Amino acid sequence: MKVIAEFDPWKNPLCTCPKKYSFNPYTGCAHKCDYCYATYIPNFWEVREKKNLSKRLEGDLEKLPRNALISMSNSSDPYPPIEKTRKITRRCLEIIKNYDVRLLIITKSNIVIRDVDLLRDLRCAVAITVTGFSSRIFEPLAPKPEERIEALKFLKDCGIPIILRLDPLMPWMKKEEWFAILEKCYFVDHVATSTLKLRKDSFERIAKINPDLREFLKQLYFERGEKICSSWYLSKELREKLLSVVENKCKELGISCAFCREGIPFKAKSCDGSHLIK
Numbered sequence: 001m002k003v004i005a006e007f008d009p010w011k012n013p014l015c016t017c018p019k020k021y022s023f024n025p026y027t028g029c030a031h032k033c034d035y036c037y038a039t040y041i042p043n044f045w046e047v048r049e050k051k052n053l054s055k056r057l058e059g060d061l062e063k064l065p066r067n068a069l070i071s072m073s074n075s076s077d078p079y080p081p082i083e084k085t086r087k088i089t090r091r092c093l094e095i096i097k098n099y100d101v102r103l104l105i106i107t108k109s110n111i112v113i114r115d116v117d118l119l120r121d122l123r124c125a126v127a128i129t130v131t132g133f134s135s136r137i138f139e140p141l142a143p144k145p146e147e148r149i150e151a152l153k154f155l156k157d158c159g160i161p162i163i164l165r166l167d168p169l170m171p172w173m174k175k176e177e178w179f180a181i182l183e184k185c186y187f188v189d190h191v192a193t194s195t196l197k198l199r200k201d202s203f204e205r206i207a208k209i210n211p212d213l214r215e216f217l218k219q220l221y222f223e224r225g226e227k228i229c230s231s232w233y234l235s236k237e238l239r240e241k242l243l244s245v246v247e248n249k250c251k252e253l254g255i256s257c258a259f260c261r262e263g264i265p266f267k268a269k270s271c272d273g274s275h276l277i278k
């Protein structure tokens, strides 16, 4: 296939996702999150369009089994600012609508609400990431958290299944901030959460923005944490502690909650919220 790929070809042992495929309408991402794990892609902060995308997408969709689950996007954002004028993702939705597949949209942008007319015709769910109100310094070019929460509410009111990705949980943040987000997003259908994982470059970017975190993160991750595949994790004990804070709050609010790539069991029907797609 040319533009749709098998999700997680590296078979991460902690991945609990159902079988799915990955599709990125754009290469690279403009949101510039310092904690981003996809920066192994060359020139990652430069958003690029793909040649003959519509044709190649159609060709790949023809090859997919019926009812296949497509995740859009995992190593970019389908709604970078240029999508407002270029409408590449919108064109992809118009094409996908003609196939019997399920679509999980993952974004950090409120531009997604523009396409609600198409989303209503698709078998889809929309996941929007919000990490905190104080964490915006680490995701400087993404829309404000308040705008993303408004987008979730708008989609909910339009009948689209919605997922809050409270992800990543940054270990220096206070739990009250996560509670504030969850309380504002009390209406979501599912919460997917995970702790911050670090690679050398993301560690350096975070430490550059906030030098006070350098020693703190060094100890938590490189001394007391563990390396799994190519990322540094917090210790399992600390991950369990942070994740249970979010899980318990979700329980109180009556929202299903799952963990992404943590190796820690959860009760929700799927980790990514794909169970919501009918």
Ligand code: SF4
Pocket (backbone or CB within 6 Å): 029, 030, 031, 032, 033, 035, 036, 037, 038, 074, 075, 076, 077, 108, 139
């Ligand atoms: S929105 Fe996602 S892909 Fe884009 S920079 Fe942020 S973490 Fe990376």
